[in-house]
Amino acid sequence: MNWELLWKVFFVLVVSLFGVMSVFVTIFGARDIRRLLRALRDAGDDSHDSSRAGDRNERR
Protein backbone atom coordinates (compact mmCIF):
# COMPACT_ATOMS: atom_id res chain seq x y z
CA MET A 1 0.00 0.00 0.00
CA ASN A 2 1.36 3.43 -0.97
CA TRP A 3 0.75 5.36 2.26
CA GLU A 4 2.48 8.48 0.98
CA LEU A 5 0.15 8.80 -2.00
CA LEU A 6 -2.86 8.00 0.17
CA TRP A 7 -2.06 10.79 2.64
CA LYS A 8 -1.37 13.27 -0.18
CA VAL A 9 -4.79 12.63 -1.75
CA PHE A 10 -6.50 12.60 1.65
CA PHE A 11 -4.92 15.90 2.67
CA VAL A 12 -5.81 17.76 -0.53
CA LEU A 13 -9.36 16.39 -0.54
CA VAL A 14 -10.14 17.25 3.08
CA VAL A 15 -8.57 20.71 2.98
CA SER A 16 -10.56 21.54 -0.18
CA LEU A 17 -13.81 20.33 1.38
CA PHE A 18 -13.07 22.32 4.52
CA GLY A 19 -12.50 25.49 2.49
CA VAL A 20 -15.90 25.12 0.80
CA MET A 21 -17.63 24.26 4.06
CA SER A 22 -16.10 27.29 5.80
CA VAL A 23 -17.75 29.62 3.30
CA PHE A 24 -21.16 28.00 3.85
CA VAL A 25 -20.84 28.02 7.65
CA THR A 26 -19.81 31.67 7.62
CA ILE A 27 -22.83 32.73 5.57
CA PHE A 28 -25.55 30.50 7.00
CA GLY A 29 -24.16 30.53 10.55
CA ALA A 30 -24.75 34.31 10.67
CA ARG A 31 -28.35 33.69 9.65
CA ASP A 32 -28.73 31.08 12.42
CA ILE A 33 -27.38 33.56 15.00
CA ARG A 34 -30.06 36.07 14.06
CA ARG A 35 -32.72 33.38 14.41
CA LEU A 36 -31.35 32.19 17.75
CA LEU A 37 -31.32 35.66 19.29
CA ARG A 38 -34.79 36.39 17.98
CA ALA A 39 -36.12 33.13 19.41
CA LEU A 40 -34.52 33.74 22.80
CA ARG A 41 -35.86 37.28 22.87
CA ASP A 42 -39.37 36.04 22.01
CA ALA A 43 -39.23 33.31 24.61
CA GLY A 44 -38.39 35.84 27.32
CA ASP A 45 -37.23 35.00 30.80
CA ASP A 46 -38.63 31.76 32.09
CA SER A 47 -38.28 31.67 35.83
CA HIS A 48 -40.11 28.33 36.06
CA ASP A 49 -37.49 26.46 34.09
CA SER A 50 -38.89 23.33 32.48
CA SER A 51 -35.46 21.77 32.36
CA ARG A 52 -35.25 21.17 36.10
CA ALA A 53 -34.82 17.47 35.87
CA GLY A 54 -34.28 17.08 39.58
CA ASP A 55 -37.60 18.70 40.35
CA ARG A 56 -39.35 16.66 37.70
CA ASN A 57 -37.98 13.54 39.24
CA GLU A 58 -39.10 14.55 42.70
CA ARG A 59 -42.65 14.91 41.43
CA ARG A 60 -42.73 11.36 40.09
Added chain:
Amino acid sequence: MTDAAAEALSRTNFSTIDSIIVVAYLILSLGIGLMVKRYASSMTNYIGAGRKVGTWLGVATMTGTELGLVTVMYSAQKGFTGGFAAFHIAAIAGVVTLFVGLTGFIVGPLRRLEVLTIPEYYEKRFSRPIRVLGGIMLVFAGVLNMGLFLKAGSMFIVGVTGLASEGQALKWVMIGLLLLVLIYTTLGGMISVVLTDYAQFVLLSFGLLAATLLAISSLGWDTIFVTVREQLGDAGFDPTVEGTGFGWSYILWMIVAAGLIGSAVWPTAVSRALAMESERAVRRQYCLSSISFTVRFLLPYFWGICALVFLHATPEGADLRLLFFPPEGSGVEPLDNLYAMPVFLGRLLPPVLLGLITAGMIAAFMSTHDSYFLCWSSVITQDIVAPLKRKPFSTRARVNLTRILIVAMGGYVLYWSLFYRGGEDIWDYMAVTGGIYFTGAFVVLLLGIYWKRMSSLGALLALLAGFFMILGLEPVQIASGLKFRDASGEWVERLTSPQIGLLTVGLSLVLAIAGSLLRPDRDRTSS
Protein backbone atom coordinates in the same frame (compact mmCIF):
# COMPACT_ATOMS: atom_id res chain seq x y z
CA MET B 1 17.44 27.80 29.90
CA THR B 2 20.73 28.52 28.12
CA ASP B 3 21.44 31.85 26.40
CA ALA B 4 21.37 30.13 23.02
CA ALA B 5 17.97 28.63 23.72
CA ALA B 6 16.60 31.95 24.95
CA GLU B 7 17.90 33.69 21.85
CA ALA B 8 16.43 31.06 19.52
CA LEU B 9 13.03 31.11 21.20
CA SER B 10 12.83 34.91 21.20
CA ARG B 11 13.08 35.10 17.38
CA THR B 12 9.54 35.67 16.10
CA ASN B 13 7.61 37.85 13.66
CA PHE B 14 5.07 38.69 16.36
CA SER B 15 4.90 42.50 16.57
CA THR B 16 2.94 45.37 18.13
CA ILE B 17 0.23 45.24 15.47
CA ASP B 18 -0.32 41.56 16.33
CA SER B 19 -0.71 42.45 20.01
CA ILE B 20 -3.32 45.06 19.09
CA ILE B 21 -5.26 42.50 17.01
CA VAL B 22 -5.24 40.00 19.89
CA VAL B 23 -6.39 42.56 22.49
CA ALA B 24 -9.12 43.91 20.18
CA TYR B 25 -10.44 40.40 19.61
CA LEU B 26 -10.49 39.60 23.31
CA ILE B 27 -12.38 42.83 24.10
CA LEU B 28 -14.90 41.93 21.41
CA SER B 29 -15.38 38.46 22.95
CA LEU B 30 -15.94 39.87 26.42
CA GLY B 31 -18.40 42.36 24.93
CA ILE B 32 -20.41 39.51 23.43
CA GLY B 33 -20.39 37.73 26.79
CA LEU B 34 -21.82 40.84 28.47
CA MET B 35 -24.32 41.45 25.69
CA VAL B 36 -25.98 38.04 25.91
CA LYS B 37 -25.83 37.75 29.70
CA ARG B 38 -29.51 38.74 29.97
CA TYR B 39 -30.56 35.60 28.07
CA ALA B 40 -28.86 33.26 30.58
CA SER B 41 -31.73 33.28 33.04
CA SER B 42 -32.80 29.63 32.86
CA MET B 43 -30.77 26.44 32.94
CA THR B 44 -31.99 25.47 29.47
CA ASN B 45 -30.72 28.77 28.13
CA TYR B 46 -27.58 28.81 30.28
CA ILE B 47 -26.32 25.32 29.44
CA GLY B 48 -28.30 24.51 26.27
CA ALA B 49 -28.84 27.86 24.49
CA GLY B 50 -32.57 27.24 24.73
CA ARG B 51 -32.23 24.24 22.35
CA LYS B 52 -32.59 26.69 19.45
CA VAL B 53 -29.27 26.31 17.63
CA GLY B 54 -29.62 25.85 13.86
CA THR B 55 -27.56 23.42 11.75
CA TRP B 56 -24.90 25.79 10.42
CA LEU B 57 -24.39 27.53 13.71
CA GLY B 58 -24.27 24.06 15.25
CA VAL B 59 -21.43 23.10 12.92
CA ALA B 60 -19.58 26.29 13.84
CA THR B 61 -20.00 25.77 17.56
CA MET B 62 -19.11 22.09 17.45
CA THR B 63 -16.01 22.92 15.45
CA GLY B 64 -15.22 25.80 17.77
CA THR B 65 -15.39 23.52 20.78
CA GLU B 66 -13.50 20.60 19.34
CA LEU B 67 -10.90 22.69 17.50
CA GLY B 68 -9.43 24.02 20.70
CA LEU B 69 -5.93 25.30 21.16
CA VAL B 70 -5.06 22.23 23.18
CA THR B 71 -6.21 20.10 20.22
CA VAL B 72 -3.94 22.07 17.93
CA MET B 73 -1.04 21.68 20.35
CA TYR B 74 -1.32 17.94 21.04
CA SER B 75 -2.04 17.22 17.38
CA ALA B 76 0.99 19.21 16.26
CA GLN B 77 3.02 17.24 18.80
CA LYS B 78 1.74 13.98 17.26
CA GLY B 79 2.59 15.21 13.76
CA PHE B 80 6.03 16.29 14.92
CA THR B 81 6.80 12.89 16.46
CA GLY B 82 4.76 10.58 14.21
CA GLY B 83 4.79 12.29 10.81
CA PHE B 84 2.08 11.55 8.27
CA ALA B 85 1.26 8.27 10.02
CA ALA B 86 -0.66 10.39 12.54
CA PHE B 87 -3.12 11.24 9.75
CA HIS B 88 -4.89 7.93 10.43
CA ILE B 89 -6.38 9.49 13.59
CA ALA B 90 -7.88 12.32 11.52
CA ALA B 91 -9.28 9.85 9.00
CA ILE B 92 -10.86 7.75 11.76
CA ALA B 93 -12.39 10.83 13.43
CA GLY B 94 -13.95 11.99 10.16
CA VAL B 95 -15.31 8.64 9.01
CA VAL B 96 -16.83 7.75 12.39
CA THR B 97 -18.41 11.22 12.79
CA LEU B 98 -19.96 10.81 9.33
CA PHE B 99 -21.25 7.39 10.41
CA VAL B 100 -22.84 8.96 13.51
CA GLY B 101 -24.43 11.66 11.34
CA LEU B 102 -25.84 9.19 8.82
CA THR B 103 -27.19 6.73 11.39
CA GLY B 104 -27.92 8.97 14.40
CA PHE B 105 -25.91 6.46 16.41
CA ILE B 106 -26.44 7.25 20.14
CA VAL B 107 -26.93 11.03 19.65
CA GLY B 108 -30.26 10.64 17.78
CA PRO B 109 -32.02 8.75 20.60
CA LEU B 110 -30.49 11.10 23.18
CA ARG B 111 -31.84 14.17 21.39
CA ARG B 112 -35.29 12.51 21.09
CA LEU B 113 -35.36 12.02 24.85
CA GLU B 114 -34.71 15.75 25.32
CA VAL B 115 -32.14 15.24 28.05
CA LEU B 116 -29.64 17.98 28.76
CA THR B 117 -26.81 15.74 29.95
CA ILE B 118 -25.81 12.10 29.57
CA PRO B 119 -26.30 11.30 33.30
CA GLU B 120 -29.86 12.62 32.96
CA TYR B 121 -30.33 9.81 30.42
CA TYR B 122 -29.00 7.34 32.98
CA GLU B 123 -31.81 8.27 35.34
CA LYS B 124 -34.50 8.05 32.66
CA ARG B 125 -33.23 4.66 31.53
CA PHE B 126 -31.98 3.15 34.81
CA SER B 127 -32.21 4.88 38.17
CA ARG B 128 -31.23 7.96 40.11
CA PRO B 129 -28.19 6.31 41.80
CA ILE B 130 -26.81 5.44 38.33
CA ARG B 131 -27.27 9.06 37.32
CA VAL B 132 -25.36 10.28 40.36
CA LEU B 133 -22.57 7.70 39.92
CA GLY B 134 -22.36 8.49 36.21
CA GLY B 135 -22.18 12.18 37.03
CA ILE B 136 -19.41 11.69 39.57
CA MET B 137 -17.31 9.57 37.20
CA LEU B 138 -17.90 11.97 34.35
CA VAL B 139 -16.75 14.94 36.38
CA PHE B 140 -13.78 13.10 37.88
CA ALA B 141 -12.50 11.99 34.48
CA GLY B 142 -13.47 15.18 32.72
CA VAL B 143 -11.75 17.50 35.14
CA LEU B 144 -8.66 15.28 35.23
CA ASN B 145 -8.77 15.26 31.42
CA MET B 146 -8.56 19.02 31.09
CA GLY B 147 -5.74 19.24 33.62
CA LEU B 148 -3.09 20.01 31.01
CA PHE B 149 -5.16 22.26 28.75
CA LEU B 150 -4.02 25.45 30.40
CA LYS B 151 -0.35 24.58 30.19
CA ALA B 152 -0.52 23.48 26.55
CA GLY B 153 -2.45 26.58 25.52
CA SER B 154 -0.11 28.89 27.35
CA MET B 155 2.88 27.18 25.75
CA PHE B 156 1.46 28.12 22.36
CA ILE B 157 1.14 31.76 23.37
CA VAL B 158 4.65 32.06 24.79
CA GLY B 159 6.06 30.02 21.90
CA VAL B 160 4.51 32.07 19.12
CA THR B 161 5.14 35.46 20.75
CA GLY B 162 8.74 34.77 21.72
CA LEU B 163 7.95 35.02 25.44
CA ALA B 164 9.14 31.43 25.92
CA SER B 165 12.64 32.80 26.31
CA GLU B 166 11.61 34.48 29.57
CA GLY B 167 11.56 32.17 32.56
CA GLN B 168 8.36 33.15 34.39
CA ALA B 169 6.30 34.07 31.31
CA LEU B 170 4.53 30.70 31.05
CA LYS B 171 3.18 30.92 34.59
CA TRP B 172 1.84 34.46 34.16
CA VAL B 173 0.28 33.69 30.78
CA MET B 174 -1.48 30.70 32.35
CA ILE B 175 -2.93 32.86 35.12
CA GLY B 176 -3.98 35.60 32.68
CA LEU B 177 -5.69 33.23 30.27
CA LEU B 178 -7.47 31.44 33.09
CA LEU B 179 -8.88 34.66 34.53
CA LEU B 180 -10.11 35.66 31.09
CA VAL B 181 -11.93 32.36 30.59
CA LEU B 182 -13.48 32.38 34.06
CA ILE B 183 -14.90 35.89 33.68
CA TYR B 184 -16.22 35.12 30.24
CA THR B 185 -17.81 31.73 30.99
CA THR B 186 -19.52 32.71 34.22
CA LEU B 187 -21.18 35.62 32.44
CA GLY B 188 -23.15 34.21 29.57
CA GLY B 189 -23.12 30.40 29.65
CA MET B 190 -23.85 28.46 26.47
CA ILE B 191 -25.33 31.39 24.54
CA SER B 192 -22.14 33.44 24.68
CA VAL B 193 -20.16 30.24 24.02
CA VAL B 194 -22.15 29.58 20.84
CA LEU B 195 -21.75 33.13 19.56
CA THR B 196 -18.02 33.33 20.13
CA ASP B 197 -17.61 29.83 18.71
CA TYR B 198 -19.00 31.23 15.48
CA ALA B 199 -16.58 34.18 15.49
CA GLN B 200 -13.76 31.78 16.25
CA PHE B 201 -14.80 29.47 13.42
CA VAL B 202 -14.74 32.25 10.87
CA LEU B 203 -11.41 33.62 12.04
CA LEU B 204 -9.68 30.32 12.57
CA SER B 205 -10.92 28.33 9.59
CA PHE B 206 -9.61 30.88 7.11
CA GLY B 207 -6.50 31.46 9.23
CA LEU B 208 -5.76 27.73 9.34
CA LEU B 209 -6.05 27.45 5.59
CA ALA B 210 -3.90 30.54 4.96
CA ALA B 211 -1.16 29.36 7.35
CA THR B 212 -1.19 25.90 5.79
CA LEU B 213 -0.80 27.24 2.25
CA LEU B 214 1.97 29.56 3.44
CA ALA B 215 3.80 26.65 5.09
CA ILE B 216 3.59 24.60 1.89
CA SER B 217 4.82 27.46 -0.31
CA SER B 218 7.64 28.22 2.14
CA LEU B 219 8.92 24.68 2.66
CA GLY B 220 7.93 23.11 -0.66
CA TRP B 221 5.37 20.32 -1.08
CA ASP B 222 7.89 17.69 -2.15
CA THR B 223 10.48 18.73 0.44
CA ILE B 224 7.97 18.07 3.21
CA PHE B 225 7.44 14.45 2.15
CA VAL B 226 11.10 13.78 1.34
CA THR B 227 12.27 15.14 4.72
CA VAL B 228 9.73 13.09 6.66
CA ARG B 229 10.92 9.97 4.86
CA GLU B 230 14.54 10.84 5.65
CA GLN B 231 13.85 11.49 9.32
CA LEU B 232 11.18 8.91 10.17
CA GLY B 233 11.37 6.32 7.37
CA ASP B 234 8.31 4.17 6.62
CA ALA B 235 7.02 4.76 10.15
CA GLY B 236 6.47 8.38 9.18
CA PHE B 237 3.72 7.26 6.78
CA ASP B 238 2.51 3.78 7.77
CA PRO B 239 0.52 3.78 11.05
CA THR B 240 0.53 -0.03 11.26
CA VAL B 241 4.28 -0.14 11.97
CA GLU B 242 4.68 -1.37 15.56
CA GLY B 243 7.11 0.04 18.11
CA THR B 244 7.07 3.62 16.82
CA GLY B 245 4.20 5.02 18.84
CA PHE B 246 1.39 3.63 16.68
CA GLY B 247 0.51 0.08 15.53
CA TRP B 248 -2.70 -1.95 15.31
CA SER B 249 -3.70 -1.73 18.98
CA TYR B 250 -3.23 2.06 18.76
CA ILE B 251 -5.41 2.24 15.63
CA LEU B 252 -8.16 0.19 17.29
CA TRP B 253 -7.96 2.41 20.38
CA MET B 254 -8.29 5.48 18.17
CA ILE B 255 -11.43 4.06 16.52
CA VAL B 256 -12.91 3.97 20.01
CA ALA B 257 -11.37 7.13 21.50
CA ALA B 258 -11.03 9.59 18.61
CA GLY B 259 -13.92 8.13 16.62
CA LEU B 260 -16.92 6.80 18.53
CA ILE B 261 -16.23 8.53 21.81
CA GLY B 262 -15.07 11.85 20.39
CA SER B 263 -18.21 12.28 18.36
CA ALA B 264 -21.01 10.36 20.07
CA VAL B 265 -20.15 10.01 23.75
CA TRP B 266 -17.82 12.82 24.80
CA PRO B 267 -20.10 15.22 26.73
CA THR B 268 -18.87 18.49 25.25
CA ALA B 269 -19.65 17.25 21.73
CA VAL B 270 -22.92 15.63 22.82
CA SER B 271 -23.98 18.80 24.65
CA ARG B 272 -23.83 20.57 21.29
CA ALA B 273 -26.06 17.89 19.79
CA LEU B 274 -28.51 18.23 22.66
CA ALA B 275 -28.66 22.00 22.12
CA MET B 276 -29.81 21.57 18.51
CA GLU B 277 -33.34 22.42 17.48
CA SER B 278 -34.26 18.93 16.20
CA GLU B 279 -32.90 15.41 15.68
CA ARG B 280 -32.73 16.09 11.96
CA ALA B 281 -30.56 19.12 12.65
CA VAL B 282 -28.32 16.97 14.90
CA ARG B 283 -27.71 14.46 12.13
CA ARG B 284 -27.00 17.14 9.55
CA GLN B 285 -24.70 18.81 12.03
CA TYR B 286 -22.71 15.58 12.44
CA CYS B 287 -22.51 14.89 8.71
CA LEU B 288 -21.11 18.37 8.06
CA SER B 289 -18.93 18.32 11.17
CA SER B 290 -17.24 15.15 9.94
CA ILE B 291 -15.13 17.46 7.76
CA SER B 292 -14.15 19.72 10.64
CA PHE B 293 -13.61 16.71 12.95
CA THR B 294 -11.05 15.55 10.39
CA VAL B 295 -9.49 18.98 9.90
CA ARG B 296 -9.12 19.68 13.61
CA PHE B 297 -6.57 16.88 13.67
CA LEU B 298 -5.29 17.00 10.13
CA LEU B 299 -4.07 20.59 9.85
CA PRO B 300 -2.32 20.68 13.25
CA TYR B 301 -0.64 17.34 12.39
CA PHE B 302 0.51 18.95 9.19
CA TRP B 303 1.85 21.99 11.06
CA GLY B 304 3.75 19.68 13.42
CA ILE B 305 5.18 17.89 10.39
CA CYS B 306 6.12 21.24 8.84
CA ALA B 307 7.86 22.24 12.09
CA LEU B 308 9.92 19.03 11.87
CA VAL B 309 10.79 19.79 8.25
CA PHE B 310 11.62 23.40 9.12
CA LEU B 311 14.14 22.19 11.70
CA HIS B 312 15.79 19.60 9.49
CA ALA B 313 15.59 21.01 5.97
CA THR B 314 16.00 24.77 6.23
CA PRO B 315 18.94 26.91 7.37
CA GLU B 316 16.52 29.14 9.33
CA GLY B 317 15.61 26.22 11.57
CA ALA B 318 19.14 25.04 12.25
CA ASP B 319 19.41 26.80 15.61
CA LEU B 320 16.16 25.18 16.75
CA ARG B 321 17.30 21.71 15.64
CA LEU B 322 19.99 21.72 18.31
CA LEU B 323 17.41 22.64 20.95
CA PHE B 324 14.89 19.95 20.07
CA PHE B 325 17.40 17.29 19.02
CA PRO B 326 20.61 17.87 21.00
CA PRO B 327 23.50 15.56 20.00
CA GLU B 328 23.49 12.25 21.84
CA GLY B 329 25.88 12.22 24.76
CA SER B 330 25.92 16.02 25.06
CA GLY B 331 24.00 15.81 28.31
CA VAL B 332 21.67 18.57 27.13
CA GLU B 333 17.94 18.02 27.81
CA PRO B 334 15.87 18.42 24.61
CA LEU B 335 13.37 21.26 24.62
CA ASP B 336 9.73 20.20 25.14
CA ASN B 337 8.54 19.33 21.62
CA LEU B 338 5.20 21.07 22.29
CA TYR B 339 7.08 24.29 21.55
CA ALA B 340 8.09 23.18 18.04
CA MET B 341 4.91 24.17 16.19
CA PRO B 342 4.30 27.60 17.81
CA VAL B 343 7.95 28.59 17.43
CA PHE B 344 7.80 27.50 13.78
CA LEU B 345 4.63 29.55 13.18
CA GLY B 346 6.19 32.54 14.93
CA ARG B 347 8.98 32.50 12.36
CA LEU B 348 6.88 31.55 9.32
CA LEU B 349 3.81 33.81 9.44
CA PRO B 350 4.01 37.51 8.61
CA PRO B 351 2.73 40.16 11.03
CA VAL B 352 -1.06 40.66 10.97
CA LEU B 353 -1.67 37.05 9.86
CA LEU B 354 0.30 35.99 12.94
CA GLY B 355 -1.88 38.26 15.08
CA LEU B 356 -5.08 36.90 13.54
CA ILE B 357 -3.95 33.30 14.02
CA THR B 358 -2.92 34.01 17.62
CA ALA B 359 -6.24 35.73 18.34
CA GLY B 360 -8.05 32.77 16.78
CA MET B 361 -6.02 30.37 18.87
CA ILE B 362 -6.72 32.26 22.07
CA ALA B 363 -10.39 32.22 21.08
CA ALA B 364 -10.08 28.48 20.53
CA PHE B 365 -8.49 28.17 23.94
CA MET B 366 -11.32 30.11 25.54
CA SER B 367 -13.95 28.18 23.62
CA THR B 368 -12.66 24.81 24.75
CA HIS B 369 -12.22 25.92 28.33
CA ASP B 370 -15.59 27.54 28.68
CA SER B 371 -17.31 24.54 27.08
CA TYR B 372 -15.52 22.14 29.39
CA PHE B 373 -16.03 24.26 32.50
CA LEU B 374 -19.68 24.69 31.63
CA CYS B 375 -20.15 21.02 30.85
CA TRP B 376 -18.56 19.58 33.99
CA SER B 377 -20.03 22.18 36.35
CA SER B 378 -23.53 21.72 34.94
CA VAL B 379 -23.20 17.95 35.37
CA ILE B 380 -22.37 18.49 39.05
CA THR B 381 -25.32 20.85 39.43
CA GLN B 382 -27.89 18.93 37.39
CA ASP B 383 -26.81 15.35 37.88
CA ILE B 384 -25.24 15.16 41.32
CA VAL B 385 -26.49 18.01 43.52
CA ALA B 386 -30.04 18.43 42.14
CA PRO B 387 -31.02 14.73 42.29
CA LEU B 388 -29.67 14.47 45.85
CA LYS B 389 -31.40 17.61 47.11
CA ARG B 390 -34.66 17.10 49.00
CA LYS B 391 -35.81 20.74 48.84
CA PRO B 392 -36.69 22.55 45.58
CA PHE B 393 -33.60 23.83 43.81
CA SER B 394 -34.34 27.14 42.12
CA THR B 395 -33.01 28.15 38.72
CA ARG B 396 -31.11 31.08 40.21
CA ALA B 397 -29.44 28.79 42.78
CA ARG B 398 -28.48 26.33 40.03
CA VAL B 399 -26.93 28.98 37.82
CA ASN B 400 -25.07 30.44 40.81
CA LEU B 401 -23.77 27.03 41.91
CA THR B 402 -22.65 26.31 38.34
CA ARG B 403 -20.73 29.59 38.31
CA ILE B 404 -19.04 28.85 41.65
CA LEU B 405 -18.03 25.39 40.40
CA ILE B 406 -16.52 26.93 37.26
CA VAL B 407 -14.26 29.12 39.38
CA ALA B 408 -13.27 26.14 41.59
CA MET B 409 -12.35 24.10 38.53
CA GLY B 410 -10.25 26.98 37.29
CA GLY B 411 -8.21 26.76 40.50
CA TYR B 412 -7.70 23.03 39.99
CA VAL B 413 -6.63 23.43 36.35
CA LEU B 414 -4.01 25.98 37.34
CA TYR B 415 -2.70 23.70 40.10
CA TRP B 416 -2.53 20.65 37.82
CA SER B 417 -0.82 22.56 35.02
CA LEU B 418 1.87 23.68 37.43
CA PHE B 419 2.53 20.38 39.18
CA TYR B 420 1.66 17.31 37.00
CA ARG B 421 4.84 15.55 35.89
CA GLY B 422 3.77 12.81 33.45
CA GLY B 423 5.96 12.36 30.37
CA GLU B 424 3.37 11.00 27.90
CA ASP B 425 2.13 12.93 24.85
CA ILE B 426 -0.77 15.19 25.83
CA TRP B 427 -3.13 13.39 23.44
CA ASP B 428 -2.36 10.06 25.09
CA TYR B 429 -2.80 11.60 28.55
CA MET B 430 -6.21 12.87 27.47
CA ALA B 431 -7.28 9.56 25.96
CA VAL B 432 -6.39 7.77 29.20
CA THR B 433 -7.98 10.23 31.64
CA GLY B 434 -11.08 10.61 29.48
CA GLY B 435 -11.23 6.82 29.27
CA ILE B 436 -11.99 6.58 32.99
CA TYR B 437 -15.39 7.95 32.10
CA PHE B 438 -15.97 7.08 28.49
CA THR B 439 -15.08 3.39 28.46
CA GLY B 440 -17.97 2.68 30.83
CA ALA B 441 -20.24 5.42 29.49
CA PHE B 442 -19.86 4.14 25.93
CA VAL B 443 -20.98 0.66 26.95
CA VAL B 444 -23.85 1.98 29.10
CA LEU B 445 -25.13 4.23 26.30
CA LEU B 446 -24.66 1.60 23.62
CA LEU B 447 -26.42 -1.18 25.47
CA GLY B 448 -28.86 1.13 27.25
CA ILE B 449 -30.15 2.46 23.94
CA TYR B 450 -29.91 -0.63 21.77
CA TRP B 451 -30.38 -3.58 24.17
CA LYS B 452 -33.65 -3.82 26.08
CA ARG B 453 -32.31 -6.16 28.76
CA MET B 454 -29.56 -3.83 29.96
CA SER B 455 -30.17 -3.38 33.70
CA SER B 456 -29.12 -0.96 36.46
CA LEU B 457 -26.63 -3.50 37.87
CA GLY B 458 -25.08 -3.90 34.43
CA ALA B 459 -24.81 -0.12 34.11
CA LEU B 460 -23.27 0.19 37.57
CA LEU B 461 -20.60 -2.44 36.87
CA ALA B 462 -19.82 -1.02 33.42
CA LEU B 463 -19.28 2.47 34.81
CA LEU B 464 -17.08 1.25 37.67
CA ALA B 465 -14.93 -0.75 35.24
CA GLY B 466 -13.74 2.57 33.84
CA PHE B 467 -11.46 3.04 36.84
CA PHE B 468 -9.09 0.44 35.32
CA MET B 469 -8.08 3.16 32.89
CA ILE B 470 -6.09 4.85 35.65
CA LEU B 471 -3.48 2.14 34.99
CA GLY B 472 -2.82 3.84 31.66
CA LEU B 473 -1.42 7.03 33.24
CA GLU B 474 2.35 7.09 33.04
CA PRO B 475 3.08 7.86 36.73
CA VAL B 476 0.67 5.05 37.73
CA GLN B 477 2.21 2.67 35.18
CA ILE B 478 5.66 3.28 36.62
CA ALA B 479 4.46 2.99 40.24
CA SER B 480 2.62 -0.28 39.48
CA GLY B 481 5.53 -1.82 37.56
CA LEU B 482 3.64 -1.89 34.25
CA LYS B 483 6.37 0.36 32.88
CA PHE B 484 10.00 0.01 33.89
CA ARG B 485 13.56 0.54 32.71
CA ASP B 486 15.42 -2.56 31.51
CA ALA B 487 19.13 -3.24 32.09
CA SER B 488 20.11 -0.93 29.21
CA GLY B 489 18.05 1.94 30.63
CA GLU B 490 15.32 1.74 27.96
CA TRP B 491 11.68 2.05 29.00
CA VAL B 492 9.65 -1.15 28.62
CA GLU B 493 5.84 -1.34 28.82
CA ARG B 494 4.16 -4.60 29.78
CA LEU B 495 0.85 -3.13 28.61
CA THR B 496 0.61 0.06 26.56
CA SER B 497 -2.06 2.67 27.30
CA PRO B 498 -4.04 1.77 24.15
CA GLN B 499 -4.01 -1.89 25.19
CA ILE B 500 -5.24 -0.96 28.67
CA GLY B 501 -7.97 1.16 27.04
CA LEU B 502 -9.18 -1.67 24.82
CA LEU B 503 -9.10 -4.13 27.73
CA THR B 504 -11.14 -1.70 29.83
CA VAL B 505 -13.81 -1.38 27.13
CA GLY B 506 -13.92 -5.19 26.87
CA LEU B 507 -14.17 -5.59 30.63
CA SER B 508 -16.91 -2.98 30.83
CA LEU B 509 -18.87 -4.75 28.09
CA VAL B 510 -18.56 -8.17 29.75
CA LEU B 511 -19.57 -6.81 33.17
CA ALA B 512 -22.52 -4.90 31.70
CA ILE B 513 -23.90 -8.03 30.00
CA ALA B 514 -23.18 -10.31 32.98
CA GLY B 515 -24.74 -7.86 35.46
CA SER B 516 -27.84 -7.41 33.30
CA LEU B 517 -28.36 -11.14 32.90
CA LEU B 518 -27.73 -11.86 36.58
CA ARG B 519 -30.06 -9.16 37.89
CA PRO B 520 -32.52 -7.72 35.36
CA ASP B 521 -34.53 -4.64 36.30
CA ARG B 522 -37.92 -5.89 37.56
CA ASP B 523 -40.03 -2.91 36.54
CA ARG B 524 -38.70 -2.66 33.01
CA THR B 525 -40.19 -4.62 30.13
CA SER B 526 -38.86 -2.41 27.34
CA SER B 527 -36.51 0.51 26.88
